[in-house]
Amino acid sequence: MKCVLILFVLFSCTLVWPQDLIINELDPDSPSTDTAEFIELKSQTPNFSTDGYILVFFNGSSSGADSSYMVIDLNGYTTDNNGLLVIGGEGVSPFPQVLTSESVIQNGADAVGIYQASVNDFPQGTLATQNNLVDAMVYGTNDPDDTVLLGLMGETTQYNDDGTNANPRSIQRFVDGMGVESFSTATPTPRRENDGSGIAINPVEISVMETQYDEGASFDITFTSETNVTSDLNFTIGLNNFGFDASDFTGNLSLTILNGQNSTSTTINLVDDNLDEGDEVLQIRFVDLEEPVVPSNNLVEVRVVDNDFTMAAWGTPLNPTTGIVQSTQPVGYYDSLDGLADTALRQALQDIIADPTVVRAQTYADVIDILLEADQNPENSNQVWLLYTEQGRAKLDLQTGSSNAGKWNREHTYPRSRGGFFDIEEDEVADGIDVFWTTKADSLRHGNSDAHALRAADASENSSRGNQHYGEYVGPNGTLGSFRGDVARSVLYMEIRYNDLEVVNGFPTNVGQLGDLATLLDWHRNDPPDDFEMNRNNIVYEWQKNRNPFIDQPLLVEYIWGTNIGDAWDQSLSVDGNEFSEVLVYPNPTKGRLYVYGFNNKPNAEVFSIDGKLLKHFKSMDNYIDLNLPPGLYLVKFSSNNRSMIKKVIIK
Template identity: 30%
Template sequence: MNSSLFAVIMMLAVLIPSGMQAQAPATYYNSAYGKSGKALKTELHEIIKSGYVTKSYDFLYTIYEESDTRPDGKLWDMYSTCTWTHGQKKCGNYSTVCDCYNREHSIPQSWFNERSPMVSDAHHIYPTDGRVNGQRGNDPFGECANGTTLTNGLGRSGSSTFPGYSGRVFEPVDEYKGDFARTYFYFVTRYEDLMSTFSTSSTSFSGNAYPSLNSWSIALFLKWHRQDPVSEKEIVRNNAVYKHQKNRNAFIDHPILAEHIWGTLQGSAWDVTGVETPAELLARVNYNANERSMMVAADLGELSYEVVNISGVRLLSGTLLGGDAVSMGSLKPGVYFFRANADTLKAVKKFIVQ
């Protein structure tokens, strides 16, 4: 990589957190405090439904320019390794991966009969390669150990190997599994009042307002949610969609909510204390490119961490105290992910070693 291109990428990477400006008002979730389980989910439904602004299906491409842009300025595609320029090579017809990109309903349209407002809700519709989108079809997300991956594609299709379901599924790559899990948590909360009208045949849905997801999907998405913490990419996207739709994905803002609704904290009331959001955590963990070190703010307390490469291989791990720094000097030039864990809160920061 030449020095001028690297400088541009680094500048864009630094600018990404500025997309966090369109954050929720401080009181956005106040009415949900003190609730758990079904009551908490219903209150979140009321919060993220209130004030929702329906946008047209075509307007998604406009939102994508703010919500789904990589650090190098290209469109962010979670289904392929292709390089896309916003507004160019929209599908159309396709025969192979990298022919064109389109709008992927992570919750397939057939599950809700292509109805509005679900059909154009940007929180669950991502720009993806058309061929891989077609490979997935209307299959639910799942795990398929022996699935098929297309050339230049990300993810695989095949028979489910996750307990509780044996049908055909699409498995995204590990880097984005948490993204899709939190997308499903959002969808079944936002549309809680319509869940009884959605399909339950070969889907992730249970056909009721609570828990809304069937048992194997709850187990699957909680697993992904825990293994793949909220990233800066998700925070930027959540803020960009909020700017246009005026509602948020609560499970990106407060990942612990999933545990209070479906997981290990169902009987415990949600209470916000201390550093609660991934955005707050990431703001306290910063990479110093000149010193090649990751620095932790003094007010953070104890933090466990691991550093993985783009293939998910763990290279470093340990524990830091507020005000400490850990050297990244042993890493070769490349892209890495710093996974931070402060108590029950986790977040991922992407950084580049030159």
């Protein structure tokens, strides 16, 4: 009897967990999309509060130095009826109870630990530790063992996720009937027991035919459960999301899947109002599902396209206009430059645009808000104008995840790696126009968030450009190059604005230098500032309290880098202040004939292709010229009395 009792005690002890919360399953690598990665925790008892716990992820790479890269606060969550809590992105199904961004779990060799601690105990870069550690897993994706990380976490085994595109796998913890614990890889089972036991769940999926509809349209939302329900399932959904609310739609939000069935649907009617609200996104979400019924997916977004967008009075860079948008520079803004040349002119210009008593630096996150206004498509207020691909893109298509298809993001015309720019944690917070840093000519960090050199760009094209020098990179095939002058002036601005930056000939490798100067000078001359560029200069000035002088005074470029080096600058030489300010060139676009009025003397005219090739030359022209050229974008240079101006002209 005594022996039996001892065996019973030993057996019972093997069934008692050494801690209340463990790592039950981990899928650190979903090879096909990286959107289905998750971690599942399990509590010893169901409906267990995870208050006081945090989840810490450690980077085992050489650059990561076995230190923390992400911390998730588990306060406010509880495990479910099976004691499970899933943490992951929206691509995980059934839908996670704790939602994270997609693709944030690194592949390995890495580690993750549950701690009874505060998130403040693990600032980014904290070395892995066993202090307050509840449970840990060191894992990899066919990586060599990280013995140092294993030691730091007090573990002896590094587990491998060997999933493939065709056969996704996760690392799962099993406990056999004798209470013996083991790990293996198997098909992922988020929110289900790894061995198939436990209370069966019934996930419900949200589906729509399209993910975008116009105002005034109607569409159906269908809800389908994995198995037929065994009693009427009543539930409520919500659609509100930021500006989208009950005034924007009609339709039933209280639904029932009848006993013995597995689906129901509702029709949503989108209200076509007369308000310019911009494109909006409704978000379909479950409000009150109760276990064992759980969301299969959730927060499904549908874009509602507003047909009440506005158009600006000026054109896009492809259909440029000039003279409509006036510079908002303060009176006398450039007066200190008059009579100066060479180094003195450069320094005086920097004193204006880098004055620490006036100029402001915003965060890198604030740049998004700046670009939404500064790069707004003149033809559609719901879009931004993309720099290199010369097209509009919905403002809502800002890249926020790993996928860049059809998205736009922030393009540094002066690449970060070339300029040596960097950011800090505070740069990730958009704190608005009234919160800013003091900045100086030596504040090279602020070059990372200087909106004069950041543009909305197609995310894929931004990636293709990388950190290539201009001249190496000339834009996508088939585009007309309407961005080239804009790029040149933004890059030249950066050289003057920040110390240790230089635009040089050729394709340098030194940090701080960018090429090719000769190419950029050609781009500046052949693509002069237009209303679109002047408008963005005005908007950036509202935020940063400095201007790009080469938009306001384009001839300054010649006095610093070009044909007038060594000559003293006189502000009266600017285009805005000379006889050309009243010149009228029309119609534009034209079918071939171009009328020109406003010159005191008969000007000469030269017609160039967008890449700078001279196509036609007219001497002492009268009030019109016949271009007789194929449809496209051309540059027409007018010269009179040793002065010249360039106009973009489109032939239809």
